[in-house]
Amino acid sequence: SGSGAAPEWMARDVRESEAAIQQGDFARAIGILRGVVEHKDEHVVKERARQTLAALEKRAASQLAAASAMEAKGQLLDAMDSFAEVSRKFAGSPAAAEAKAQLTTLSNRPELKERQRTRRARELLAHAREEFRAQQYSSALEKCESLAANYPDLPEGSEAAQLANEIKDSPEYLAKACSHLNERLSQMYLALADSWIKKGNSEQATACLERIQRDFPGSTQAQLAQVKLKELQGKPSLQTDFKKQP
Structure with a gap:
């Protein structure tokens, strides 16, 4: 009954979940609160746990809606990042399960695979240029040759090949490498x-x-x-x- 004192473990778990929320560890809080809420006995502490869990699930649902809005606008890579965050950050909530399903569906879209590939090439080229500026020519050359070999169809692959040639044409750069x-x-x-x-x-x-x-x-x-x-x-x-x- 609701009038009886809550078991010590229940009060302790609710306190633990609140501490986890303070630290931003929502997934852990959800796991602890679910254990309290699903217990057969009713107590005031259990009602507090139910309210806290509902607030967390509402927060997760709100972030899921924001990710879905990005997808609707065609911001597919950002949507993917957001779905991944919801699924990790609010693991154990209905929104996290939905985010994981959306992530799987998105990952299988051919145009998205192409966009991810382009993003990887851009990031790699940015790192290579950074290393080139820092005179880390051996690392820059390695990245450029990898880019030129794996992304020959992309502008990043062509740019990387040019940068690799610039390094290889310079005795000074090669000596440093x-x-x-x-x-x-x-x-x-x-x-x-x-x-x-x-x-x-x-x-x-x-x-x-x-x-x-x-x-x-x-x-x-x-x-x-x-x-x-x-x-x-x-x-x-x-x-x-x-x-x-x-």
């Missing part, structure tokens, strides 16, 4: 040496460290490699120790 790649490669060999050291394989670690010194002389990594080599030479691997036991 090579320098950056060398630095990354030497860092990878250093990480590989550390990995071998952790595994107790000083022979493989030594080979990596010597390669850094040979291939990247004068670099910071070569200096670090020298320090690590000295440490290794002063501390034989476990296997060597066992062999030396009388």
Whole structure:
């Protein structure tokens, strides 16, 4: 009955759901409140939970309506983003289930797939240009070549091919790209040496460290490699120790 005291778990769950709402975690609040509302006993606390859940579901329905309005105006990519947000943010509500269904329907529309593809190409080209401006020529070149190969039918693919050629036609840009790649490669060999050291394989670690010194002389990594080599030479691997036991 409504006059009896609510079970402690029910009051606690309602408090927890209200804290979740304060933190913007609506999906968690919906899950907790649904558990309270669907319980067989009636209590004042349960009525409070019902009202809170109804307010959340109303909010979700309002955002769903806004997403549907975008779709009606032909703003398909924005509508998709909004449907995805409703389905994630208000998971467990009827609006979220509807948003998920709308998202699936939209995703299967051929013209939308094409728009998504164009958007991906634009974003990739924007990143490549940003890297080019920051003189990160190796990363820019990699993105441009990927764009030119995967989007040859789009203007972004053609622009990327032009930017790739601009980098490849400049010895100065290519020298910087090579320098950056060398630095990354030497860092990878250093990480590989550390990995071998952790595994107790000083022979493989030594080979990596010597390669850094040979291939990247004068670099910071070569200096670090020298320090690590000295440490290794002063501390034989476990296997060597066992062999030396009388």
